[in-house]
Amino acid sequence: MIELDNLAYSYGGGELLSDISLRLTPGSFHFLTGPSGAGKTTFLKLCYGALIPTAGQAVLFGQDVREMSRDDVATIRRRIGVVHQDCQFLDHLTVAENIALPLMVSGQDVEAEQQNLEELIAWCGLTQRAGALPPELSGGERQRAALARAVIMSPEVILADEPTGNVDWEMSQRLLALLVELNRMGKTVMIATHDLGLIRAAKSRVQARVLRIAKRRLQLAGADL
Amino acid sequence: MxxxxxxxxxxxxxxxxxxxxxxxxxxxxxxxxxxxxxxxxxxxxxxxxxxxxxxxxxxxxxxxxxxxQELARSSTLRISAPADQIAAQTEAALQVLETTRGVARARALTAEEQQGLLEPWFGPDLPVDSLPIPQLVEIVEDGEGYDAAGLRLRLQAEVPGAVLDDHARWRRPLxxxxxxxxxxxxxxxxxxxxxxxxxxxxxxxxxxxxxxxxxxxxxxxxxxxxxxxxxxxxxxxxxxxxxxxxxxxxxxxxxxxxxxxxxxxxxxxxxxxxxxxxxxxxxxxxxxxxxxxxxxxxxxxxxxxxxx
Known part of the structure; x- marks a missing residue:
C-alpha cells in the first residue's frame, strides 16, 4: 500500500533522508523512532504525499507520488488517516463536527453516518465532549479527537506523529490501546515516537516492528528494545 | 508541492x-x-x-x-425695431420664412410667452409692455433644414431689424x-x-x-x-x-x-x-x-x- 524505493529527501541545506526503501504491508504495526530532527515527521509526510521525494520513488496505493495531481493526493488522504503531534482542528466547529469533517469534505452524507460517528466518539471516550469546541479540550482529548477524525473514513493506513507527545502516561496508554485495537481490525499502523517506554509497552500487546532513522538511513531496530 | x-x-x-x-x-x-x-x-x-x-x-x-435633437431642429429670429415698426417687420419676416425652403413652421411668440421666458431673470412683475423688447420668432426646420446664409441675406434685404440665431454656436460646445x-x-x-x-x-x-x-x-x-x-x-x-x-x-x-x-x-x-x-x-x-x-x-x- 505504501512503497518507498531508494527514496531520498533533501531540503535546501542538505540531504535529510537518503536511500530509504520500505514496503508497508496491510495489517502491519510499525514504530518509527530516532532522535529529534532525524526526519521522522518528514518521513511520514513522504508517506502521505505531503512531500515529494527529491530522489527515488514513493508509490502510494499503486500511484507514483510524482505523477499525482493535487486531487489525487486529496483522494489518497481519505485512505490514509494522519494524526499530528500538534493536531489542528477547525476551531469554530464542535468536536463532533471536526471528527465528521473528512466525511463532509469527501461529499458523504454526515447525517447518514450519524450512528457510526456516535459510536466512534464513544469508542474514543469523547461522548461528554462532543459538543465542545476544540480549544476547550485537554491535550489527551485533542489527541483522541484527532485519532477519531483520522479513522472515521475507515482508512487502510494510520500514520501517527508523536501521538503521545503532549499527554501523560496513562493517556498515552489509552491512545496506544486504541491504535492497537485498530491494528487488530486490520489497519496498518505506523507511529513515530521517541518514547521508548511506549514502544516497550506496545510490544507485549502487538507484534510491532521498530524502524529507526539514524544517519539519514532507515534501519530495522533489533530486539534490544 | x-x-x-x-x-x-x-x-x-x-x-x-x-x-x-x-x-x-x-x-x-x-x-x-x-x-x-x-x-x-x-x-x-x-x-x-x-x-x-x-x-x-x-x-x-x-x-x-x-x-x-431639439435644438438642432429649431432656431430663433430676433426682430429689433422701433415699437411702431415691429408688427410690420414681424409680418414681413414671417412671409420670408414661409417661402423659405427647409422651414417647416414659423411662429411669432406672444407677449405672454416672451414674458414667461424673461420671468426667471426679472421676476413675474415685469411690465414687459413698457420695455423695448425685441420680438422673437420661433423657426422649426423640416428634415432637410434650411440654408442659414441664404436666409440671412434675404432677411437683411427685407427685414433689416432681424437677426437669425440658429443655436449652433452655443449648442455644439454644450x-x-x-x-x-x-x-x-x-x-x-x-x-x-x-x-x-x-x-x-x-x-x-x-x-x-x-x-x-x-x-x-x-x-x-x-x-x-x-x-x-x-x-x-x-x-x-x-x-x-x-x-x-x-x-x-x-x-x-x-x-x-x-x-x-x-x-x-x-x-x-x-x-x-x-x-x-x-x-x-x-x-x-x-x-x-x-x-x-x-x-x-x-x-x-x-x-x-x-x-x-
Missing amino acids: NKRLSPRALAAISPLALLKGEPQADRVVPPTGFTARLTLFAAAAMTFLAVFALALSLATGRMAANWS VRAAERIRALGLLSLLLIGGVMAAMITLAANSALAANAQVIAVLRLVGARDEFIARAFVRRFTFRAFWGAALGMALGLAALLALPQAQAEGGFLTGLGLRGWHWIWPFVLPPVAAAVSFAATRAAARRMLGNLA
Whole structure:
C-alpha cells in the first residue's frame, strides 16, 4: 500500500533522508523512532504525499507520488488517516463536527453516518465532549479527537506523529490501546515516537516492528528494545 | 508541492456549480467578522457610487441627445425695431420664412410667452409692455433644414431689424461637454468596478491567509481544492452580492430624494433616471457578485496552487 524505493529527501541545506526503501504491508504495526530532527515527521509526510521525494520513488496505493495531481493526493488522504503531534482542528466547529469533517469534505452524507460517528466518539471516550469546541479540550482529548477524525473514513493506513507527545502516561496508554485495537481490525499502523517506554509497552500487546532513522538511513531496530 | 489546480477543480468552481450551494461545506470557513464586514461595506459603498456614476452617465447622455435633437431642429429670429415698426417687420419676416425652403413652421411668440421666458431673470412683475423688447420668432426646420446664409441675406434685404440665431454656436460646445461628462461617468463606472475587484481580492487574500490553518486541516483530511475554493468563493460572492444590493438600495433612495427637474428647466434634465433606465441599477449587484466571484476565484487559485 505504501512503497518507498531508494527514496531520498533533501531540503535546501542538505540531504535529510537518503536511500530509504520500505514496503508497508496491510495489517502491519510499525514504530518509527530516532532522535529529534532525524526526519521522522518528514518521513511520514513522504508517506502521505505531503512531500515529494527529491530522489527515488514513493508509490502510494499503486500511484507514483510524482505523477499525482493535487486531487489525487486529496483522494489518497481519505485512505490514509494522519494524526499530528500538534493536531489542528477547525476551531469554530464542535468536536463532533471536526471528527465528521473528512466525511463532509469527501461529499458523504454526515447525517447518514450519524450512528457510526456516535459510536466512534464513544469508542474514543469523547461522548461528554462532543459538543465542545476544540480549544476547550485537554491535550489527551485533542489527541483522541484527532485519532477519531483520522479513522472515521475507515482508512487502510494510520500514520501517527508523536501521538503521545503532549499527554501523560496513562493517556498515552489509552491512545496506544486504541491504535492497537485498530491494528487488530486490520489497519496498518505506523507511529513515530521517541518514547521508548511506549514502544516497550506496545510490544507485549502487538507484534510491532521498530524502524529507526539514524544517519539519514532507515534501519530495522533489533530486539534490544 | 507545486501542483496546479486540475481542470476538474476549476470547472467545479464555475458559477453554476457555485449557485447550487452546499450549506455543509460553507460552514468550514469560519465566520470572520472583520473581513466579512469589510467586503460588505466595500461592495455597498462602491455600488452606491456606481449608482450615481450610472445616473450621471445616463442623464448626460439624455441631455446631449436632447440638446442635439431639439435644438438642432429649431432656431430663433430676433426682430429689433422701433415699437411702431415691429408688427410690420414681424409680418414681413414671417412671409420670408414661409417661402423659405427647409422651414417647416414659423411662429411669432406672444407677449405672454416672451414674458414667461424673461420671468426667471426679472421676476413675474415685469411690465414687459413698457420695455423695448425685441420680438422673437420661433423657426422649426423640416428634415432637410434650411440654408442659414441664404436666409440671412434675404432677411437683411427685407427685414433689416432681424437677426437669425440658429443655436449652433452655443449648442455644439454644450453637446460636446455633455458627451465628455458621459464618457467620464462611464470611466468612473469602470474604475469603481476595478476598485471593488481590488478590494475584494485583498479581502479574499487576507481571509485565505488568515485561514491558512483551516486550509491545512481541510487538505489533511482529504479535501480537494475545489471544495476549499468553493467554500471561500461562495462566501465572498454572496457577501459582495448582498453588499451591492444594500448599496444599490441606498443609492436609489438617494436618487429618488433628488429634486425633480422643473418643467421650466426646458431642455435641462435632472440627474435622476427615466423610464427603463431604472433597470440599470438592478444590474449592479449581479455584476458586483460576478466581479467578486472572479476576484476570489483567482485569489484562491493562486493560493491553493502554491500550497502543500
